[in-house]
Amino acid sequence: MISDAQHASAQIAEIEAVRRAVRQSNFYRLASVIVILWGVVTAVGNLASHAWPRSAGSIWIGLDIIGVLATSALGLNMRGRGYPRAFDWRTPVAFALFFGFGLLWSVGLGRFGPRELSVFWSTLFMFGYAVAGLWLGAAFVVLGVGVAGLVTLDYFFAGPWFDIYLALFNGGGLVAAGLWMRRA
Amino acid sequence: MTTPDDTIHQPVRLRIMAALTALPARADGIDFSRLKKLTGATDGNLGAHIDTLVRARYVAVAKTFVGRRPRTTVVSTADGRRAFAAHVAFLRSVIDRSAE
Secondary structure, three states: OOOOHHHHHHHHHHHHHHHHHHHHHHHHHHHHHHHHHHHHHHHHHHHHHHHOHHHHHHHHHHHHHHHHHHHHHHHHHHHHOOOOOOOOOHHHHHHHHHHHHHHHHHHHHOOOOHHHHHHHHHHHHHHHHHHHHHHHOHHHHHHHHHHHHHHHHHHHHOHHHHHHHHHHHHHHHHHHHHHHHHHO | OOOOOOOOOOHHHHHHHHHHHOOOOOOOOEEHHHHHHHHOOOHHHHHHHHHHHHHOOOEEEEEEEEOOEEEEEEEEOHHHHHHHHHHHHHHHHHHHHHHO
8 A cells, every 4th residue: 555655756757657658659659650651752752753854853842742741631630639749830840941951952052963962852851850869769860860871872882773772771761760660 | 635546556557557548538549569568567467457447447448350460459438547647646645745
């Protein structure tokens, strides 16, 4: 029977620890679906860029719009089931800042070829994942650093199969990371 | 003055209720394997404690199939949420009394 404050404090601490684990696990589950979604978007985009290089710009714009709409729908679905908001207003603002920074260099300041452009966008967002991981959880740091490393290797060593390997490493890496996060 | 809940204060059942009540009331519950990981209990031990909570009407169990694999999902009831909140209030009152 609970008769002393020490025992009561231990039970409260136990409750808080379990609740933290559940919240982290729920967050990883939602985030994993979004990471898998963007993995598929990335893989399709890279494969389509390989097949139709002249239409790559339009393909990526279309795919990015689909990805953003699907991500918003997933978030709304979770909210509808009573889950607290996993991402607040700072998340879309952070995405807008990343896109803005990327566009500034892609179409303004940078002198990138198609290959450098692909690596730039991939590593830019992986850098974002890694930094966000410092607050959200170690899985994001591993994902960001791991995929950025693979993409960099792809740039130097993949030769004419660059887009195919990018689909595999970047898209496939995101899908694999999302599946791994579901088990965490 | 609140009183402790003898069903909930057992450590594994406390963890089960803490996990289930961390979800929104409309949520689908937690499946058995995830609950096992969260509580650190073995299959048999977890099953026995869930049975105790079901008899107290603090949780409900749903068995479904995902493909061919059976899936057991546990969800807290309104009674369970109330009892857990009352137990937490009791724990806090014990801590507060000792600080006075």
